[in-house]
Amino acid sequence: MNSAQDWLRKQPIATKLKVLNLATSGTVILLASLLLLLAQFYFFNRSLLENTHSQAAMISENVSAAMMFTDQKAAQEILSSLHGTANIEIAAIYDPQGKLFVSYRQDIKDMGEHILPSQAPQTGYDFSLQHLSLSQPIDLKGKPLGSIYIQASLYAVYIQLAWYSAAILAIMAISLLVANIILLRMQKKITDPILSLARTSKTIFELGDYTVRAHSDTSDEIGQLANSFNLMLDRIQKRDSELEAEIMQRKRIEIRLDRLAHFDNVTNLSNRHFFNERLGSLVGRALQFKERAVVMFIDLDNFKIVNDTLGHDAGDALLRIVAERLSKTLRFGDVISRIGGDEFAIILENVEKISQAVKVAEKCLSSLAEPILIDGNELYIGASIGISACPDDASNMHELLKHADTAMYYAKNKGKNTYQVFLPDMKEGAQKRLTLESSLRRALERQEFALYYQPQIDLKTRRMIGVEALIRWMHPELGIVNPVEFIPIAEENGLIVPIGEWVLKTACLQLKVWHDLGLTHLSMSVNLSGRQLKEDNLVERIKQIVREAEADPSALHLELTESMLMDAGTMTIEKLEQICAIGIQLEIDDFGTGYSSMSYLKRYPITTLKVDKSFVRELPENTDDAAITTAIIAMAHSLKMHVMAEGVETDEQAEFLQSNGCRNAQGYLFSRPVPAEQIGKLLEQENL
Known part of the structure; x- marks a missing residue:
């Protein structure tokens, strides 16, 4: 059932219309034929019943005298006259006490299905799939003389019904054929405009040409659809040129927004957002392939003094020089980002030993030790660097960042312009710092x-x-x-x-x-x-x-x-x-x-x-x-x-x-x- 529905969904409208109309017509004809067959079956059965009644009545009249004088021979001869009626298979006459008096049988091979009742059946008739059984009394001037039982075959009825069915099937096939021919001519007038619309749509899709128009010479719903389709194309064609300009503008904005989202506009380095994305993927890679990734937090020493004394322009110029110097100390593939005002961060990939990261930190400090000349002012800028490694110090990005930040604070407390590798003992220091900060807020009120x-x-x-x-x-x-x-x-x-x-x-x-x-x-x-x-x-x-x-x-x-x-x-x-x-x-x-x-x-x-x-x-x-x-x-x-x-x-x-x-x-x-x-x-x- 599902496969038939799937097949039908894939077919064109013409086929669907054809199937729909043929199914409808076929269903109506089939129902009508079934009703005619049922009616004909009923009439055949009534005709057989009437004939059997007539036979029973005629035998009852002829056999009454024999029954009165209990003349079995005469009764048998009268009953044998049924031999000329082909549809009667067995018959019997019962005396007033209901006992079998005489009987008749045609030449029947299977006698198992044609057994006479041992006692006279009740008056009336009964249809089964194969037989009609009829029982009625025999009397003479109101005096009961016994009863007659006749069993007639329905074979002739089924033969007639089969011929009738064959005729109906032939008529139905011819009707469906004629209906299909008529439907083919009618559906062409319906589907041709739809096909024209479909071809137009396909052409527009393949060529992207919105100047193409659909043609229709009908004023019905399909014609209205074609006109609406053409009006829509007019509007699309008008809007298309506007959209092209808008799309180009949006692309330029998206490129700029993407750069703003991932890069720092002062130093042209990647920003915190890009840094976090990159670090997250590198931590996953380091854990998967058992590599070591290192994070370095760099906080410039005394930058605020320069920024406030010489101005923000000088501060930005200083940040650009620092970014350039730090970038030159890195290997190809390492990442440097500006993650805050005067804070930078570096990611070192696939580091074999932590000592390699230490050498990078030393190079960074050495590169920043050289004086920087800005607006005639010779500036000296140092940095405090914190170093943490994955998976040595942490197995997730947030812990890694927190440990690098902790190490950086330790470096700053050591006197600045130095580096500090994260050590497990620093966790306790960081926890103590958190405890102190929490307690400090209540220390005054608690005296x-x-x-x-x-x-x-x-x-x-x-x-x-x-x-x-x-x-x-x-x-x-x-x-x-x-x-x-x-x-x-x-x-x-x-x-x-x-x-x-x-x-x-x-x-x-x-x-x-x-x-x-x-x-x-x-x-x-x-x-x-x-x-x-x-x-x-x-x-x-x-x-x-x-x-x-x-x-x-x-x-x-x-x-x-x-x-x-x-x-x-x-x-x-x-x-x-x-x-x-x-x-x-x-x-x-x-x-x-x-x-x-x-x-x-x-x-x-x-x-x-x-x-x-x-x-x-x-x-x-x-x-x-x-x-x-x-x-x-x-x-x-x-x-x-x-x-x-x-x-x-x-x-x-x-x-x-x-x-x-x-x-x-x-x-x-x-x-x-x-x-x-x-x-x-x-x-x-x-x-x-």
């Missing part, structure tokens, strides 16, 4: 911070002249957390602003307490973060905190780093001048580790330089450190600034610094950072 104070000493008198406020985090689970661990996190997520305000407020309140006790010679140094310096309301907040604490602003020193000053613009300089106008003094912390330059120092109202402890640590033995320290002290004096040395741990260091003009110092030689209450004890010891 987990405390201030320690490190004394600042006059080297000549060895007496305390001030203190530096240093924050400590008393974590309920991790214990005392070093500021080196949580301050960078606070800088990144912006929490350094409220934390810095808390430090300043707490330090000012403590300064007020000491001054009220008569220790007015003590000054308070507080570190100011770069993030705080960018706040628009910084000066107002400092004024408010100093005013509310009733602290002496002249005894308050705010410490800045060199990088903060290098990053400063006109607005920042104005803020610093407003702070100085309050009476607060400004100091440069860790001087000598950044971009030390007299040209920068002249721009800011700085009163004190603090020599970094890295230069003090090996004094006086290390001649280089001695030379640098001496130069810093001389430069400070030439700029009429004070000098304070950090990290003093030995008397030899203190003596060297004093002999070279450094008046003030702080370090473990004098005291570690201590809680506020211990400062009083240290002052008491000085007076002993």
